[in-house]
Amino acid sequence: MGVSFREKGNILFIRLSGELDHHQAEEIRRRTDRRIEEKDILDLVFDCEEVRFMDSSGIGFVMGRYRKVKEKGGRAVILGTSSYADAIFEMAGIYQIIKKCGDEKQALAYCRQER
Amino acid sequence: MEANNRMELSFLSLSENESFARAAVSAFVAQLDPTVEELTEMKTALSEAVSNAVIHGYEKNQGMVRIICSLYGATVELVVEDQGVGIENIEKARQPLYTSKPEQERSGMGFTVMEIFMDQLEVVSEKGSGTRVTMVKRLGR
Ligand SMILES: Nc1ncnc2c1ncn2[C@@H]1O[C@H](COP(=O)(O)OP(=O)(O)O)[C@@H](O)[C@H]1O
Ligand SMILES: [Mg+2]
Numbered sequence: 117m118g119v120s121f122r123e124k125g126n127i128l129f130i131r132l133s134g135e136l137d138h139h140q141a142e143e144i145r146r147r148t149d150r151r152i153e154e155k156d157i158l159d160l161v162f163d164c165e166e167v168r169f170m171d172s173s174g175i176g177f178v179m180g181r182y183r184k185v186k187e188k189g190g191r192a193v194i195l196g197t198s199s200y201a202d203a204i205f206e207m208a209g210i211y212q213i214i215k216k217c218g219d220e221k222q223a224l225a226y227c228r229q230e231r
Numbered sequence: 232m233e234a235n236n237r238m239e240l241s242f243l244s245l246s247e248n249e250s251f252a253r254a255a256v257s258a259f260v261a262q263l264d265p266t267v268e269e270l271t272e273m274k275t276a277l278s279e280a281v282s283n284a285v286i287h288g289y290e291k292n293q294g295m296v297r298i299i300c301s302l303y304g305a306t307v308e309l310v311v312e313d314q315g316v317g318i319e320n321i322e323k324a325r326q327p328l329y330t331s332k333p334e335q336e337r338s339g340m341g342f343t344v345m346e347i348f349m350d351q352l353e354v355v356s357e358k359g360s361g362t363r364v365t366m367v368k369r370l371g372r
Binding site: 135137138139141142145169170171172173175176177179180200203204207208 | 246247249250253271274275278279282285286335336337338340341343344347
């Protein structure tokens with residue numbers, strides 16, 4: 117499992133890949149939270165296109181990070197999902213809470229709306 | 232009913248064994264030639280049951296997690312057992328979104344995933360002596 121990051125201003129792009137289970141989620145959560153603190157992140161863009169396996173730990177990871185930025189007025193969007201990630205997000209009703217965007221432009225526009 | 236084939240696997244309740252358990256069961260059920268979707272669904276349900284044994288069953292302690300996978304024709308039965316703390320109220324535990332560990336970012340969706348991805352789910356548990364989860368999936372339907 118991998119996670120890689122890139123920033124655009126206060127927006128953090130979180131790119132997940134490989135297998136996201138309970139074991140991997142703990143390490144990814146630590147690394148993501150550190151990045152959010154260090155780079156003074158407000159909004160999150162989750163990219164799950166390269167995820168090859170996901171169980172309900174993925175729901176916990178995404179919702180947990182979302183709650184974290186929401187406390188300070190941030191937003192989160194999901195940009196791209198593999199069929200594995202999509203099945204779990206759909207089942208958990210995540211898209212009712214976190215918007216799914218078709219492309220990066222849309223994701224950026226959503227995050228940059230007036231607060 | 233007699234199983235056509237069966238395997239048993241026991242391992243210490245370490246989270247790094249979750250991926251091992253999925254890989255082992257996948258390799259075993261491959262002989263039934265499941266579709267990619269069926270295989271993903273079984274792996275995900277198994278992952279939920281195994282991680283529950285690790286996280287909730289044994290908590291900070293360690294113990295053995297046992298998996299028994301039986302094949303009956305085109306039907307796969309997966310049993311996941313622990314000898315951990317057990318579940319006091321199974322009905323409540325099975326409800327979507329219920330979790331006893333929200334602080335660990337559990338979503339409470341594990342049993343729901345097992346229920347949706349498998350055809351049958353049975354949970355037997357006793358406080359103080361452990362939990363047995365039995366899941367059945369019929370392939371090619
Ligand atoms: N093997 C187990 N041993 C003890 N308690 C369990 C076990 N499996 C599940 N539970 C209990 O059932 C609850 C719901 O499980 P689940 O639906 O997987 O959600 P989650 O794991 O996200 O909490 C858990 O929070 C826990 O209290
Ligand atoms: Mg669980």
